[in-house]
Amino acid sequence: MKKIYLDYAASTPIDPRVLKVMNLHLKNNFANSMSLHLLGQKAATAVEQSRQKIAQVINTKVEEIIFTSSATESNNLALKGIAFAAKKRGKDHLIVSLIEHDCVLESAKWLRSQGFKVSFLSVDKYGLINLDELKKLIGKNTFLASIIHANNEIGTVQDITSIGRICRERGVYFHTDAAQSFGREEIDVEKMNIDLLTASSHKIYGPKGVALLYVRKGVIIEPILHGGGHESGLRSSTLNVPAIVGFAKAAEIMQKEAEKENERLKKLRDYMIEQILTQIPRTHLNGHPKKRLANNINISFNGVEGESLLIELSFAGIAVSTGSACSSKNLMPSHVLMALGLPPQEAHGSLRISLGRFTTKDEIDYTIEILKKIVAKLRAISPF
Amino acid sequence: MKSLYTKQTLKHFRSPHNFGEIKDADTIGEVGNIVCGDVMTLYLKIDKNKKGEEIISDVKFKTYGCVAAIATSSVITDLVKGKTVKEALKISKEEIVKKLKGLPPIKIHCSVLATEALAEALYQYFLKNKKKIPLKLLKKHEIIERSKNVIEERYQQWIKLQKMIDK
Numbered sequence: 001m002k003k004i005y006l007d008y009a010a011s012t013p014i015d016p017r018v019l020k021v022m023n024l025h026l027k028n029n030f031a032n033s034m035s036l037h038l039l040g041q042k043a044a045t046a047v048e049q050s051r052q053k054i055a056q057v058i059n060t061k062v063e064e065i066i067f068t069s070s071a072t073e074s075n076n077l078a079l080k081g082i083a084f085a086a087k088k089r090g091k092d093h094l095i096v097s098l099i100e101h102d103c104v105l106e107s108a109k110w111l112r113s114q115g116f117k118v119s120f121l122s123v124d125k126y127g128l129i130n131l132d133e134l135k136k137l138i139g140k141n142t143f144l145a146s147i148i149h150a151n152n153e154i155g156t157v158q159d160i161t162s163i164g165r166i167c168r169e170r171g172v173y174f175h176t177d178a179a180q181s182f183g184r185e186e187i188d189v190e191k192m193n194i195d196l197l198t199a200s201s202h203k204i205y206g207p208k209g210v211a212l213l214y215v216r217k218g219v220i221i222e223p224i225l226h227g228g229g230h231e232s233g234l235r236s237s238t239l240n241v242p243a244i245v246g247f248a249k250a251a252e253i254m255q256k257e258a259e260k261e262n263e264r265l266k267k268l269r270d271y272m273i274e275q276i277l278t279q280i281p282r283t284h285l286n287g288h289p290k291k292r293l294a295n296n297i298n299i300s301f302n303g304v305e306g307e308s309l310l311i312e313l314s315f316a317g318i319a320v321s322t323g324s325a326c327s328s329k330n331l332m333p334s335h336v337l338m339a340l341g342l343p344p345q346e347a348h349g350s351l352r353i354s355l356g357r358f359t360t361k362d363e364i365d366y367t368i369e370i371l372k373k374i375v376a377k378l379r380a381i382s383p384f
Numbered sequence: 385m386k387s388l389y390t391k392q393t394l395k396h397f398r399s400p401h402n403f404g405e406i407k408d409a410d411t412i413g414e415v416g417n418i419v420c421g422d423v424m425t426l427y428l429k430i431d432k433n434k435k436g437e438e439i440i441s442d443v444k445f446k447t448y449g450c451v452a453a454i455a456t457s458s459v460i461t462d463l464v465k466g467k468t469v470k471e472a473l474k475i476s477k478e479e480i481v482k483k484l485k486g487l488p489p490i491k492i493h494c495s496v497l498a499t500e501a502l503a504e505a506l507y508q509y510f511l512k513n514k515k516k517i518p519l520k521l522l523k524k525h526e527i528i529e530r531s532k533n534v535i536e537e538r539y540q541q542w543i544k545l546q547k548m549i550d551k
Binding site for chain 1: 389394397398400403404418419421422423424425446447448449450451453454539
């Protein structure tokens with residue numbers, strides 16, 4: 001059976017070059033990076049070199065990068081860490097967009113239960129926030145705006161340069177969840193006035209279990225994990241050296257190859273979108289036609305339900321994702337698609353197809369052919 | 385491959401029995417809500433057998449929904465075909481789940497949907513033919529009507545939650 005992986009936004013396979021350096025460190029670099037002996041210092045050196053490599057990708061200094069275990073942890077640390085530090089200055093209001101990843105939304109909701117005030121920024125039909133609305137929401141007690149750089153479901157890329165400027169001018173910290181965009185889109189924390197940024201390794205062909213939070217120097221943040229004082233006291237835990245080295249290698253490869261890779265992926269993406277929209281009736285694209293990640297496709301198929309589509313595709317060896325309610329715990333369709341104003345039927349019938357480094361044109365053509373058959377089959381069963 | 389669904393469920397989903405419409409159906413049951421992502425229509429043809437009992441001589445379905453919704457639709461058509469109306473009234477969601485060798489807990493509501501489609505079809509049949517509606521069926525009909533409102537309410541509340549902006 002064919003195996004076609006089109007779920008790169010969920011996770012990516014490890015790049016063989018990343019695996020190679022990781023193996024070396026797994027075998028030879030086991031010591032605790034906090035140990036003062038030679039082996040410990042060897043591990044510490046590997047971590048610092050990795051930090052250096054990654055810092056360079058987003059144009060920052062090494063001391064501003066904190067390694068964590070996941071983008072979820074980074075986002076939790078950003079929101080909660082900033083909130084509890086801001087509380088001491090008497091500020092209690094934060095802003096998040098309606099299309100944040102669950103880990104940001106849930107952190108914000110939890111903070112609300114702890115007495116903070118939260119504003120939810122709406123988006124237009126493409127998933128773009130309204131800059132004027134952001135300006136209006138910022139008040140004298142606002143300490144943070146957290147707005148996702150590129151959305152994980154629909155791939156819409158926000159104008160973070162403008163968002164950063166608005167926040168900076170008003171003295172509000174700006175955090176962006178760049179889990180999907182790090183390494184893919186250009187990020188310069190200086191030019192873009194970003195104060196905190198989340199990035200993840202397993203989205204860029206690195207290992208799982210490692211991510212980072214960039215925290216601009218001078219930004220005061222409270223730790224969530226207290227202990228041995230690792231990562232400048234902001235994130236105690238023994239460092240996962242092989243994973244960090246792998247993350248840095250993955251970032252380095254992205255930095256070198258992203259431009260060319262994006263160009264290739266954009267062509268494949270636009271080809272696939274066009275073929276699906278023209279060959280399969282009653283379909284439409286979700287998200288922005290241009291301001292979107294080079295590897296993201298999100299399409300609604302009217303009259304069919306996403307989970308059914310996904311399982312049929314899976315039988316044909318194709319792996320994709322859906323925003324349908326049937327695959328969610330609360331049986332409600334994706335909050336992102338609903339925030340775009342999509343009627344429930346279209347949200348239920350959505351598929352996210354995300355391309356990547358190892359995707360070929362043949363795989364895309366095969367997937368389109370299978371999709372045509374499956375959609376026709378399910379529509380024959382459907383009352384709509 | 386370990387799957388969320390049993391082999392039986394996937395088989396019914398991929399090759400569903402009795403899907404389509406009956407143009408001259410004697411009764412139709414329509415249930416579900418697009419908000420929740422599943423909608424089912426059940427078509428029944430009802431004739432009399434030699435003993436003069438009403439039997440379900442043909443059945444078809446149309447379903448918009450997930451794997452479990454389509455599989456449970458397929459199973460209920462197998463269960464009712466050839467049965468007397470009296471027997472069909474007794475079909476439970478447990479019977480459907482049993483035929484599928486189990487459903488994930490979160491998908492049990494799909495088997496409920498199938499029994500509700502049958503109940504609604506039979507309710508409409510009794511109503512149309514001015515027959516006495518069995519008490520149990522009447523109660524089930526009332527529950528279905530009520531849950532329609534609950535779903536609509538739950539949806540509206542959810543929308544409100546999503547739009548919540550504390551300015």
